[in-house]
Amino acid sequence: MTDLSDRQKLGYIASQAADARLNVELETEGMTLNIGPQHPATHGTLRIICRLDGEQVVWAEPSCGYMHRGYEKLTEVRTFPQVTTLVNRIDWLGSFANEVPFILAAEKLMEIEAPPRAQVIRTILFELSRIANVSLFLGDLGVQMGAITPVFIAFRDREYVLNLIESATGGRFHPNFDRIGGLKDDLPAGWIDETRQVMVKLREFCDIIEDLLFGNEIFQSRTRGIGIIPADIAKDYGLSGANLRASGVDYDLRRDQEIAMAWDKADFKVWTHPDGDSFARCWVRLQETRESCKIVEQLLDQIPAGPVMTKVPRIIKVPEGEAWVATENPLGVMGYYVVSKGDLGPFRVKIRTPSFNNISIVPWALKGVYVPDIITILASLYFILGDIDR
Amino acid sequence: MNLLATDIPYWGQSLLRVLGGLVAVLLPAGTIVYLFLFKMMSFMQSRLGPMEAGPYGSMQLLAEVGKWMQKEDLAPAAADHRIFKMAPLVVLVSTFLLVVVIPFGPDAWFTNFSVGVFYGLAVASISVLGILIAGWASANKYSLLGGLRAAGQLIAYELPMVLATLGVVIQAGSMNLQDIVVAQNTGEIFGFSGLGNPYIFTQFIGFLIFMIAVQAELTQAPFDMPIAESELVSGYMTEYSGFRFLIFFIAEFATAGVFALIASVLFLGGWGIPFEWFGWTSVDDVDNWMNLAGPVIMFTKMLVLTFIIMWVRFSFPRFREDQLQTFAWKILIPLALANTAITATLKVAF
Numbered sequence: 001m002t003d004l005s006d007r008q009k010l011g012y013i014a015s016q017a018a019d020a021r022l023n024v025e026l027e028t029e030g031m032t033l034n035i036g037p038q039h040p041a042t043h044g045t046l047r048i049i050c051r052l053d054g055e056q057v058v059w060a061e062p063s064c065g066y067m068h069r070g071y072e073k074l075t076e077v078r079t080f081p082q083v084t085t086l087v088n089r090i091d092w093l094g095s096f097a098n099e100v101p102f103i104l105a106a107e108k109l110m111e112i113e114a115p116p117r118a119q120v121i122r123t124i125l126f127e128l129s130r131i132a133n134v135s136l137f138l139g140d141l142g143v144q145m146g147a148i149t150p151v152f153i154a155f156r157d158r159e160y161v162l163n164l165i166e167s168a169t170g171g172r173f174h175p176n177f178d179r180i181g182g183l184k185d186d187l188p189a190g191w192i193d194e195t196r197q198v199m200v201k202l203r204e205f206c207d208i209i210e211d212l213l214f215g216n217e218i219f220q221s222r223t224r225g226i227g228i229i230p231a232d233i234a235k236d237y238g239l240s241g242a243n244l245r246a247s248g249v250d251y252d253l254r255r256d257q258e259i260a261m262a263w264d265k266a267d268f269k270v271w272t273h274p275d276g277d278s279f280a281r282c283w284v285r286l287q288e289t290r291e292s293c294k295i296v297e298q299l300l301d302q303i304p305a306g307p308v309m310t311k312v313p314r315i316i317k318v319p320e321g322e323a324w325v326a327t328e329n330p331l332g333v334m335g336y337y338v339v340s341k342g343d344l345g346p347f348r349v350k351i352r353t354p355s356f357n358n359i360s361i362v363p364w365a366l367k368g369v370y371v372p373d374i375i376t377i378l379a380s381l382y383f384i385l386g387d388i389d390r
Numbered sequence: 391m392n393l394l395a396t397d398i399p400y401w402g403q404s405l406l407r408v409l410g411g412l413v414a415v416l417l418p419a420g421t422i423v424y425l426f427l428f429k430m431m432s433f434m435q436s437r438l439g440p441m442e443a444g445p446y447g448s449m450q451l452l453a454e455v456g457k458w459m460q461k462e463d464l465a466p467a468a469a470d471h472r473i474f475k476m477a478p479l480v481v482l483v484s485t486f487l488l489v490v491v492i493p494f495g496p497d498a499w500f501t502n503f504s505v506g507v508f509y510g511l512a513v514a515s516i517s518v519l520g521i522l523i524a525g526w527a528s529a530n531k532y533s534l535l536g537g538l539r540a541a542g543q544l545i546a547y548e549l550p551m552v553l554a555t556l557g558v559v560i561q562a563g564s565m566n567l568q569d570i571v572v573a574q575n576t577g578e579i580f581g582f583s584g585l586g587n588p589y590i591f592t593q594f595i596g597f598l599i600f601m602i603a604v605q606a607e608l609t610q611a612p613f614d615m616p617i618a619e620s621e622l623v624s625g626y627m628t629e630y631s632g633f634r635f636l637i638f639f640i641a642e643f644a645t646a647g648v649f650a651l652i653a654s655v656l657f658l659g660g661w662g663i664p665f666e667w668f669g670w671t672s673v674d675d676v677d678n679w680m681n682l683a684g685p686v687i688m689f690t691k692m693l694v695l696t697f698i699i700m701w702v703r704f705s706f707p708r709f710r711e712d713q714l715q716t717f718a719w720k721i722l723i724p725l726a727l728a729n730t731a732i733t734a735t736l737k738v739a740f
Contacts, residue, residue: 033531040620055535055711144620146611146708152435218612218707371535372710375621 030058033371037066041144041375044385048362050374057374060366062359067389075349080106080180080316083346087336088174090353091387094133094330096125096165099178102349104260105325105338106180109318113260118182118308123262124195124299125168125177126327127292131202132161133330134289137382138209141282144379145222150213157205160198167191180316182309192300199293206290214283223279227365227377230276237364238357241332242288243381245272246280253328261327266298278380285382317344331355331387355387407500414489418647418692419640424451425693426700427643434704458639461632468529469629477527478630478637480520485644487513492651493568495661495684496676506567507559510652511552514607517645518544521609521616524638525626536625539711540609540616546718547606547613550599553726557596557733558589558656567652571660572673586664590657595729597657599722604649605699606718608642612706615714646696654691661688 036047045066051059071090075083084099091098100122107113114122139154162172168187169175177184213219229239234247244251252270254263271287273280320342326335332354339348358381365377398406428450432439440447465474491506493499503509518541525537559565562573577587590597606613617625627638654660661684662676670676709717 031531040623142707146614146618146620147706148431148611149435149704152437156436212705213707216707218709221713222707222710370710370712372615372618372621372708 035374041378043140044388046359046383046385046388048366048374048378050366050371052371055371057366057369057371060363060374062362064356064359064388067385069386069390071390072349072351075346077345079344080318080346083349084178085174085176087351088176089386090351090390091133091329091331091334091355091384092173093136093384094129095171095174096129096169096177097133097327097329098334099176100126100261101325101327101329101334102336102338103178103180104327105323105336106316106318107260108323108325109321109338109340110180110312110316111319112181112310112312114182115307115310116262116304117186117306119260120262120265120299120303121168121183121187121308122178123266124296124303125165125175126261127296127299128161128165128195130292130330131289131296132158132165133384134285134292135161135202135205137285138206138213138282138289141379142213142219144375145219147213147216147219150209153205153208153212157201160201164191164195164198167194179309179312181312182307186308187303192303195296195300199297202293203290206286206293210286214279214286220279222372222376223277223282223380224275225277226373227278227369227380228276229361229365233361233364234276237361239332239361240354240357241328241330242284243281243332243358245270246284247276248272248274253326253333257326259325259327262299262302263295265302266295268295268298278376281380281382315344317342318346326352329354331382331384332358351390353387353390355383355385356390359383359388410498411486411489411500414492414494414651415485415644415648416640418651418689418696419644420451421693422643422647422696422700424448426696430697430700431704455636458636459633463632463634464629466529466629470527470529473523474527474629475634477520477524477626478634478641480523481517482520482637482641482644484513484516484520485641485648487516488645488648489651491567492648492655492688493571493661493684494688495681496673497678498661498681498684499568502568503566505565507555507565507570507656510567511548511555514551514649515544515548517607517641518548521626524630528626528629530629532622532624533626533628536616536618536622536628539622540626542711543606543609543613543616543714543718546715547603547722550718550722550726551603551607553723553730554593554596554599554603555656556726556730557593560730560733560737561589561592567655567660568673571655571662572665574659575662575665576671583666584664586659586662586666588657588659593657593729593733595725596733597653599726599729600653600657601695601698602722604646604653605702606714608646608649608699610646610699610703612702612708613714614703614708615711618708646699647692650692650695650699651688653695654688658691658695660691661685663687 031052033050033052034047035050037045047063049061049063050057071086074086083102087098087102088095135154135158139151142150165175166172168191169177229247231247231249234244234249250270250272255270268291271284273284318340320340322339324335324337326333334354335352337350338346341347366374428439440450443449443453465471488510490500491503491510521540522537525533558570562570564570574588575586579585579587609616627635630638
């Protein structure tokens, strides 16, 4: 018990006080409830250990690692092109977005850059995978709160996006399409028009979800003022993505960093919300889906002519060095720290995944809430198990 | 009992009652499950629902029952076995006891209690007992939470239900369900008797409160906190499998049907058609064919009401436990009390 931070000390005192209140003041007995590892609300195998006083949570802690697949270690015995197959499976709902930062890091080490056409197509696919990811969140939100209809609408409309990704890349869930120096293939004929039509459908989907779910009084009473995360706490815990923006922090790597992608060619708004509660997080994600549609539509008009692949050697050896590239993925900031010793494969890869940091706030956010609110807070924090455990 | 103008011996009457009771409970349950749970929900969610078993999936329910009957009857090691096994039956018994007081025609009734409303509301709360012991005996923390939530919720919503019914009882001047049906069908609205006087017009607030309370009694969304499959993993039903789960399942939908039948008796005129149409003046004048037409009319009204129940169920997210209690105690009960007071005042005034 050395080197405790102030907050840890305070948390410890708070939990001791809660225990004292349970056992001495009220003379009731607390109950320890394991939510998970197998539980519908964790959509995967996350375990949350809660100590309950009646229906109120006095202490909670997430326990992850039930689905650890050792990707960081596995990358050390793969060549650079093979790594994309692995990292595809980290956030399995928006797979293409996982490949991009790693490829960008490798390109940075090799000091090459993808041709402009490849950059724009990359950005379009990146945003499509964001839509595929977040649209499922919007549907799943209803299921977590007992409304079973929205999720089917979400699956129906997400299918259009998956079809697009499939027709462009050949893979529905795991495209594995990004290459060092560009893309595997060019877009198929007619893809651009098809994408425009799908974007119209997805805007309609956003409107439906807004009507069906966000306008519902019960949904609002379940989410407004629940699980409030202030901006400074959110920053302290390293939250990113919509969770951070919902706390009022205007931070989006798509806009805030210089990177070899085409976001600077599109005009889009980074939505923030001052409240920081569950509703804010859901609402920001809804708006982001609309913004993604907007980005895709704008970039479809701006795809330059040219090749989709630069000249790279047939056997890729990455020069010695270290590179860090982070992008704004569907779940938040995802980054790869790649260390190369000049071999065929990376020497060490550190993967910074957004969900791991996002659920680190769970003990803070769950203190004092009711059991049903655990589910709404977890749902609104939105994690993918593969993204936590890697 | 003089059904269809023939004298039926006592044993025949008993047999008819048993068979009638089974039909009155199982037929609505099966219809609701197939029509609403399988098909309507699917169409709302842009899918087809079961299509393989039988024409248009109509035999799906039989297939499901067959599947459940084959499953092993599991009980957790730490469970209180006798009580654990008894709980689903207690819930189902409440449904059967409830259907007993409902009149389906001028002579087609199981029993003609003079205090039918009182009896119905009393036996409806037996299911709470079943749910509570199911939650407690499962030796599962989720089940316990679910059972406790169910007990709190069902007791809270029993009260608005009773108060909403009180308005009807005051207006009809009787607690006998048959009398309530007759009073509605012989009644008149401002001297016009072509429609009878279904109490949904005068007791509209009572009807709304009754339907909301029914939704809560059935633990269906938005009041499905005790089941809450996304957080409590189906609450008190978590540990049940095989035919015991089936019994819970049947009881849930059969109770939906029976409550809809009671609501149609109390507010929609029950089995009757306005007596004016055929020149009847009292229940003794009613022609015998109403004993056959009555159940069909009741069934139709039940389907309309269960459609509304299911429609709400498939559309809304669920309340939180404290919001649910607030809604019952701070909104529904005062509203129901005011409704009762106004009804009583108007009854005395006119």
